[in-house]
Amino acid sequence: MIDFGYSLTSSSRISLDxxxxxxxxxxxxxxxxxxxxMACGSCAASCSxxxxxxxxxxxxxxLLNRGMEKEAIALIEGCMLCGKCTLVxxxxxxxxxxxxxxxKIYKEV
Amino acid sequence: MNKQVLVIGGGPAGLEAAGQLENLGYKAxxxxxxxxxxxxxxxxxRLFPESISAAETLQKLLEPVGHITTFLDCTVVSVxxxxxxxxxxxxxxxxxxxxxxxxxxGFSLFPAEKKEEYGYNIYNRVITSADLxxxxxxxxxxxxxxxxxxxxxxxxxxxxxxACNRQCSKVCCITAVKQACEIKEQYPDADIYCFYMxxxxxxxxxxxxxxxxxxxxxxxxxxxxVSEVAEDETGKLVIKAEDTLSSKPLKITxxxxxxxxxxxxxxxxxxxxxxxxxxxGDDGFFQSASPILRSTEGEIAGIFFAGASTGPKTLPESIxxxxxxxxxxxxxxxxxx
Ligand code: SF4
Ligand code: SF4
Ligand code: SF4
Numbered sequence: 424m425i426d427f428g429y430s431l432t433s434s435s436r437i438s439l440d441x442x443x444x445x446x447x448x449x450x451x452x453x454x455x456x457x458x459x460x461m462a463c464g465s466c467a468a469s470c471s472x473x474x475x476x477x478x479x480x481x482x483x484x485x486l487l488n489r490g491m492e493k494e495a496i497a498l499i500e501g502c503m504l505c506g507k508c509t510l511v512x513x514x515x516x517x518x519x520x521x522x523x524x525x526x527k528i529y530k531e532v
Numbered sequence: 533m534n535k536q537v538l539v540i541g542g543g544p545a546g547l548e549a550a551g552q553l554e555n556l557g558y559k560a561x562x563x564x565x566x567x568x569x570x571x572x573x574x575x576x577x578r579l580f581p582e583s584i585s586a587a588e589t590l591q592k593l594l595e596p597v598g599h600i601t602t603f604l605d606c607t608v609v610s611v612x613x614x615x616x617x618x619x620x621x622x623x624x625x626x627x628x629x630x631x632x633x634x635x636x637x638g639f640s641l642f643p644a645e646k647k648e649e650y651g652y653n654i655y656n657r658v659i660t661s662a663d664l665x666x667x668x669x670x671x672x673x674x675x676x677x678x679x680x681x682x683x684x685x686x687x688x689x690x691x692x693x694x695a696c697n698r699q700c701s702k703v704c705c706i707t708a709v710k711q712a713c714e715i716k717e718q719y720p721d722a723d724i725y726c727f728y729m730x731x732x733x734x735x736x737x738x739x740x741x742x743x744x745x746x747x748x749x750x751x752x753x754x755x756x757x758v759s760e761v762a763e764d765e766t767g768k769l770v771i772k773a774e775d776t777l778s779s780k781p782l783k784i785t786x787x788x789x790x791x792x793x794x795x796x797x798x799x800x801x802x803x804x805x806x807x808x809x810x811x812x813g814d815d816g817f818f819q820s821a822s823p824i825l826r827s828t829e830g831e832i833a834g835i836f837f838a839g840a841s842t843g844p845k846t847l848p849e850s851i852x853x854x855x856x857x858x859x860x861x862x863x864x865x866x867x868x869x
Contacts, residue, residue, distance in 0.1 A: 461691075463729045464774030468759035473781050482779055511649070511759050515693030 442490035446528055450487070453524045456516040460484045466508035466518055476501035480508055480518055483525065496529055534559045535865050536630040538620055540608060540804070543571020544593055545839025545850040545857075546636035551596035552858035558865070561628055562602045565800075569594060569602065571638050577668035579847060580703075580710040581737035586669075589847075607800075611807045616868055618834060631868065632834045632861045635818055636854065637804060639795040639840040642689025642697065650685065650791055655763045658789045660688075661704065664711055679722055679787035682715055683771055684708040685758045686728040690794030699815050701794035702844040705732040708792050709745045716749040724751045725784065727758045727773055735846065756782065761789060795844040808835055817843045828857040836861055 451457050464481050472478040478501045486495035499522060508518040537553050539546045542564030550560040568574060573593075576586035603622060610621040611633075620628045644652035644660045651658045659667075659675055661684075667673040686708055690701040705728065712724045731753065733739045745751040756773040764770055768785050775782040797816030798804075805812050810830050811819040818841045821829045828837050838857040839850035 461729060462776060463757035464755075464776040465757045465759045467774040467776075467779075468756065468772050468781055470781075479774075479779060481774065481776065511694075513687075513692040513694060513757065 437489045437491070439490065442488075443492065446492075447487065450521075450524055450528050453528070454517065454521045456514075456518075456521055457484065459514040459516050461514055463513060465511040465513060469507050469511045471505045471507050472501045472503055478502050480522065483522075487525070487529070492529055495525075499525060535632075535868075536561065536628065537861060538563065538618070538628055538630045538633045540633065540635050541565075541571070541637040541839070541841070542569040542602065542604075543636060543638045543839065543850075544573050544590075544847055545638070545841075545854040546571075546634070547593040547597050548851045548854035549634050549636055549838045549858050550600050551593070552855055553861065554596065554600060556858060556862045558861070560600050561630070562597070562600060563606050563608060563622060564602065564604050565607050567605050569597065569604075572641075573847065575662060575665055575669070577665050578710070578714070580706045581735065581741045583710075593851075608804065608807055611809075613809075613832075613834070616834065631865055632836060633808065634836045634838055634854075634857055634861070635804070635808065635810070635830070635841045636838040636857075637798055637801070637841045639817075639844065640798050642695065642701075642793040642796050644688060644791045644793050646695060647688060647692075647791075649760045650688065650758065650789075651761045651763070651769070652791060655761065655769060656767065657763075657769055657787060658761060658791065660791045660793045661707055661711060662793060664715070664790050668711075668714060676788060679715075679719060681723045681784075681786045682712075682719075682725070682788045682790065683758075683769075683784065683786045684712055684724070684726045684790045684792060686726065686731075686792050687757065688791040688793050689796065691729065697794060697796050697815070699794075699844060700732065701796075702732065703846055704792040704794060705730075706735065706738045706741065708790075709733075709738075709741050709751070711790065712751045713741070713745050713749045716751065722787075724749070725786075726751060726753050727756060727771075728753060729755070729757050754782070795840060801841075808832070810835055813843075815843065817841065826860075828853055828860050834864070836864075 466480040479498050483495045483499045506519045536559045539550045539562045542562045553560040570590050573590050607623045612619050618630050689695045733742050756776045758773045762770045771784050813819045820827045821831050836857045838854040
């Protein structure tokens with residue numbers, strides 16, 4: 424098959440085959456807490472921006488792990504870096520630092 | 533003379549162990565820091581998953597203990613080991629000479645007020661699972677006034693680095709399901725919600741009770757950890773969580789909120805552990821010689837464990853471990869001259 428540098432997806436199915444492992448390794452290296460999320464949703468529930476925007480850190484972490492980077496970035500852009508999620512995370516994740524690094528790594532072209 | 537064994541802690545594990553040791557021909561002593569035997573079992577009404585009476589269960593555990601020397605309101609002050617013998621000084625000035633010691637000191641309940649965002653002791657309609665069990669037992673609690681909507685918050689003080697307790701407390705998922713069914717039985721018009729991260733229904737009959745909670749009692753399960761609780765002007769509780777399955781922030785107004793408080797280490801584990809020259813794990817519970825093959829034995833010869841002193845356990849697990857521990861002591865003492 425010729426690789427045109429992009430692909431058409433025939434369904435909305437998640438493909439774990441096409442994940443950008445390099446970026447995942449990079450984010451894990453700068454913020455190992457990335458691996459600790461247990462998807463409890465406390466961050467999203469308490470998020471200062473969450474009631475008015477789509478900001479949802481839990482989903483961002485999930486989507487990145489599913490290779491859906493564009494969708495993930497769309498859910499973090501309204502973040503005000505207030506750090507409220509850091510206060511509630513039961514896994515003690517440094518969420519603020521994680522968000523800053525996600526934006527750095529995944530927004531660079 | 534019969535060999536003597538000291539049992540530290542007169543909860544279910546300690547009672548069972550003491551009874552078994554007497555059966556095996558040893559003389560057991562029970563040291564209990566509170567003024568009653570029975571431990572946390574004293575506070576239960578009915579036991580999951582089959583609603584067996586806690587009082588009758590305790591009665592049966594106490595039967596063989598009638599003639600065992602028991603020291604209430606009493607703690608261990610010092611321990612010294614010479615050869616194979618322990619000389620143990622108690623807070624009531626008695627000194628015991630024993631050949632083995634069982635640590636069945638149990639656990640403590642997480643103090644719910646530590647998680648301020650849930651409002652225990654701040655808002656009147658926030659209670660703990662222990663308070664609710666007490667209500668089932670005594671039939672009275674001024675905070676429970678014919679509630680029309682009730683929420684259960686799983687993992688309060690468990691699985692929580694902020695609360696300094698990483699462990700899963702094992703029993704609170706099934707306790708929440710049990711109590712949700714019971715409250716629905718008492719208040720058939722009430723809407724009941726359980727807020728959970730994972731539902732741990734590992735025991736025999738647990739999944740059946742979960743199914744019954746859904747199909748017979750109509751309990752709703754919401755996958756999201758409650759992030760905060762507030763009180764509105766009418767005294768009702770406003771709960772916030774993320775409904776993680778629909779990825780939306782969620783709000784609900786409730787009449788009663790039950791916090792499923794977890795099992796944590798006893799504050800005096802550290803002291804007891806240093807007296808006995810044993811080790812504690814990172815979680816503050818006692819460390820056994822090997823978690824698989826020798827879970828009831830300490831690293832020091834003559835020290836044994838039973839029940840939740842080595843981490844959260846269900847009641848039948850604690851009782852079985854007490855039997856195992858008594859047998860391990862029998863094996864150990866039989867080898868001595
Ligand atoms: S730091 Fe961002 S994601 Fe976290 S609570 Fe604040 S706005 Fe929400
Ligand atoms: S609060 Fe922490 S563990 Fe929970 S979903 Fe957010 S990042 Fe993950
Ligand atoms: S048993 Fe359930 S409620 Fe209790 S700590 Fe474990 S997951 Fe949480």
